[in-house]
Amino acid sequence: MTTAQEAMAGCAASESAAALELSGIVKSFDHVRAVDGTSWTVQQGDFVGLLGPNGAGKTTLISIIAGLVKGDSGQARVLGIDIAEEPNRVKGVLGVVPQDLAIYPELGARENLQFFGAMYGLRGQELKDRVADALRRVGLEDRAARPAVGKFSGGQKRRLNIAAALLHRPQVLILDEPTVGIDPQSRNYIFDTLRELNSEGMTIVYVTHYMQEVEALCRTVAIVDHGRIIEEGSLDGVLARHGTSLVRLTLHAEEQRRALALLEKHPGVTYRVTDDGVLQLSTRVLQDAVDLVTTILKDIAPNPETCQILPPSLETVFIGLTGNQLRDV
Numbered sequence: 001m002t003t004a005q006e007a008m009a010g011c012a013a014s015e016s017a018a019a020l021e022l023s024g025i026v027k028s029f030d031h032v033r034a035v036d037g038t039s040w041t042v043q044q045g046d047f048v049g050l051l052g053p054n055g056a057g058k059t060t061l062i063s064i065i066a067g068l069v070k071g072d073s074g075q076a077r078v079l080g081i082d083i084a085e086e087p088n089r090v091k092g093v094l095g096v097v098p099q100d101l102a103i104y105p106e107l108g109a110r111e112n113l114q115f116f117g118a119m120y121g122l123r124g125q126e127l128k129d130r131v132a133d134a135l136r137r138v139g140l141e142d143r144a145a146r147p148a149v150g151k152f153s154g155g156q157k158r159r160l161n162i163a164a165a166l167l168h169r170p171q172v173l174i175l176d177e178p179t180v181g182i183d184p185q186s187r188n189y190i191f192d193t194l195r196e197l198n199s200e201g202m203t204i205v206y207v208t209h210y211m212q213e214v215e216a217l218c219r220t221v222a223i224v225d226h227g228r229i230i231e232e233g234s235l236d237g238v239l240a241r242h243g244t245s246l247v248r249l250t251l252h253a254e255e256q257r258r259a260l261a262l263l264e265k266h267p268g269v270t271y272r273v274t275d276d277g278v279l280q281l282s283t284r285v286l287q288d289a290v291d292l293v294t295t296i297l298k299d300i301a302p303n304p305e306t307c308q309i310l311p312p313s314l315e316t317v318f319i320g321l322t323g324n325q326l327r328d329v
Contacts, residue, residue, distance in 0.1 A: 017080030019044045019172050019203035020065060025074035027060050034060040035071065036227030042205060042220075044079075044171075047198045049214030049235075050207045052224030053322055058207055061224065062174055066096045078172055095170030097162050099177040105150025109140050109160055112149060113167060120168040134163035137196070139189045155186025162190065166197075173197065174205045179213065191217060211315045221314070225322045235314070243312035244270075244282040245289040246319055249296065250305035251279055258300045266292065274323035278306075282320050286311055 020042040027035040035057045042048055052058045063069035064076055067087045076083045078090045103112050113131040122130055135141050138159035143152070149160060158178060165173065175194075179187045194217060198204050206218060214221055215235065222232040231238060251259060256279055263271045263281060269292065271281035283289050289309060297304065310316045 018042060019046065019079060021077040023075045025064060025076060026072045027064060027069065028072060033227055038227065038229055040222060040229050040232065042203060044203050045201055046220055047204045047218050048206065048220045048222060049218035050205055050222050050224065051214065051318060056224045057227040058224050062176060062207065065174065066094065092168065093171045095165035095173040097165045097175040097178055099180065101157050101161050102164065103149055103157065103160055106148055108145060108147050109135065109149055110144040112160060113163060116164045117167045122167065130167050134166045137166060137193050138163045153183065155182035158182050159186055159189060162193065172203045176207045177209065211318065215314055223318060223321055231321055238317060239314065242317040242320055244284055244316060244320060245286040245312055246280065246282045246310045246316040247289050247293050248306065248308040249279045250277065251301050255301040259296050262296065262300065272323065280323065
């Protein structure tokens with residue numbers, strides 16, 4: 001079979017395969033199990049948000065998918081291609097935008113992309129066309145010839161970082177915190193770029209700490225904690241299953257004991273004490289949460305260290321499932 005025939009066979013196989021398919025992935029570092037038997041499937045054309053506290057295993061999971069880290073056991077496939085057995089084929093269909101900037105500050109924007117394009121084997125007019133298209137997509141055409149991207153703004157660097165991952169026109173794109181520390185204009189440009197790419201059929205996995213970004217961009221969501229995906233599905237479905245009003249109270253020990261005794265009399269309220277000592281209670285009805293907090297503040301703890309009442313949202317779902325506020329850990 002010729003190289004061209006192999007490529008065509010690979011494309012035909014990928015048409016019916018899931019974009020990402022993980023089965024029983026395990027990865028430990030020393031005595032810490034970073035990924036704990038994770039199985040996960042992402043369908044082609046999806047736009048999925050991947051959420052999890054720091055240390056939950058997101059970065060390790062992404063590194064395994066990208067072929068940068070080898071799992072201890074389990075199987076990972078991208079468009080039906082086994083990552084461990086055929087890493088070079090995976091690189092041809094997968095694009096990864098790392099959180100750390102992967103650009104050369106002393107080179108210009110066009111020079112950076114020409115270098116990375118050459119690394120993908122692009123040459124001549126095709127390389128020029130791909131560079132021009134990538135710059136257009138991220139809105140940097142007017143800065144293409146300027147020297148030293150080290151002088152670009154943070155947002156412009158982030159956009160160039162994305163452009164570098166688009167040069168080989170991947171079918172699956174993973175972005176790790178692509179909007180950290182950038183200006184609103186660049187954030188909106190990145191959003192528009194990703195929506196355009198997804199509308200053209202690209203599968204996108206979007207890793208972020210910002211709940212609002214997932215709600216604005218993604219159709220599905222996966223939540224990772226302690227090395228496992230603990231919830232996944234359509235955004236609407238996850239909100240329907242877990243969308244509750246959430247209350248978080250930081251109380252002194254005796255106040256917390258009395259509050260717990262009160263909550264035992266309300267079977268319709270779910271409550272727990274998180275690892276950081278916060279009393280957390282949730283209910284489907286916002287007014288019930290308000291009434292309970294009013295009682296606790298009036299009769300038990302008139303001066304709590306902290307008190308939050310949060311209406312149903314992806315943030316309350318996340319806190320309810322993990323016990324953590326995403327940026328607190």
